[in-house]
Structure formats: C-alpha cells, structure tokens
C-alpha cells in the first residue's frame with residue numbers, strides 16, 4: 001500500500017532522514033516512534049507528498065498536492081497534520097463536507113464528541129476539539145491510506161482512545177494507517193512499531 005525505499009532528506013546539509021526503507025500493508029496500523037528531531041515528521045511529509053526526498057522513491061507516488069493541506073484530495077489520502085490546518089472560515093461540518101465532496105460525517109463528529117460543535121468554526125472550539133475534527137476530516141472520505149502526525153497530542157486519555165479507536169477501525173476495514181507518536185496509548189494499539197533515531201530506522 002505504501003513503500004518508501006532508500007528515502008533520504010537533508011536540510012542545509014544536515015541529514016534529517018538517512019536512507020530509510022518503510023513498508024506499510026493494507027489493513028495495518030503502524031506507529032512511528034523516536035525522539036524529537038529523529039525525522040518522524042519529515043518521513044510523514046515525504047510519504048504524503050509535501051516534501052520531496054533528495055533520493056529514493058515512494059510507491060505509489062504520492063499525489064504531490066502542491067496545494068495547502070486544506071485543499072488536498074482527501075479521497076486519496078487522509079492526513080492529520082501536526083499543525084491541524086482546518087479552514088478557519090468554515091464550520092467543522094463544512095470542513096468535513098469539503099474533504100468528503102458532499103455533506104455527511106455527522107456520525108464521525110458524534111463519535112469524536114464533536115456533534116454539538118458541528119456548526120462552530122475552528123476558532124470557536126478548543127485545540128483538542130480542532131485536532132479531533134482534523135481526525136474526522138482525515139477519515140470522512142474512507143481513504144486507503146491514512147497518515148497522522150501526533151494525532152493524540154492534545155487529547156486526554158479518554159479522547160485519545162476515541163481517536164485511536166477510529167484509526168484502528170480504519171485499518172480493520174483495510175486502510176493502511178501510519179501514525180507518528182510518542183504516546184504509549186498509540187503504541188499499544190499498533191500492529192507494529194518502527195523506531196527512528198537520528199534519521200535512521202533503529203527498530204522495525
């Protein structure tokens with residue numbers, strides 16, 4: 001479903017990713033761990049097509065959105081960016097409708113305890129609620145590939161379990177799900193852990 005082969009990236013001559021190989025199968029939930037600065041976000045951005053690797057290949061070639069996150073094709077890829085990146089001028093419900101290409105997503109908002117906030121704009125809800133809305137947006141079009149950068153970072157334990165339950169369910173329906181996280185709750189729900197250290201795979 002997703003294959004990174006010999007992918008490397010440097011910023012200003014400093015390697016952020018040494019050549020790494022990562023394989024992700026349909027139906028698999030994989031967590032990417034490692035200390036801050038170990039290259040997790042860089043790997044996710046390359047997998048999603050927002051960063052171009054200096055070498056190696058990503059298969060299938062990401063849609064290379066060349067677009068802000070808000071306007072990408074959510075049918076191809078569900079993405080939960082660390083920055084959340086909702087459309088500030090749209091309600092939560094309309095952010096989902098834009099990703100899905102039609103209305104709907106009410107059940108997902110309910111499942112994430114956002115049903116009562118559907119008509120609010122991102123600036124009118126908490127950071128945790130914005131992050132759960134970003135998770136709902138990533139899942140609403142049932143993409144075959146889901147990439148999430150620290151999707152529980154603003155959640156309490158109970159809400160983190162709601163988020164994880166939905167990401168787990170997406171994998172159980174056949175999606176490939178790749179999550180960067182430090183959260184032990186995420187690691188415990190994953191099928192497999194890939195650990196990065198200084199831009200290289202140190203485990204997995």
Ligand code: ADP
Nearest residue numbers: 011015016034035036037038039040041042043
């Ligand atoms: P993680 O997500 O594991 O914290 P990152 O992928 O964000 O790691 O960062 C890996 C390394 O690449 C770090 O040393 C970071 O400072 C550097 N880096 C990441 N993005 C950029 C960028 N846009 N410009 C310069 N350096 C960057």
Ligand code: ADP
Nearest residue numbers: 117122123124125126127128129130154155156
């Ligand atoms: P969370 O449990 O996501 O951390 P908070 O404790 O920050 O939520 O917020 C509690 C309540 O206050 C939430 O229901 C949220 O909708 C509301 N709230 C938080 N921040 C804002 C805001 N900037 N504008 C309007 N309502 C807010």
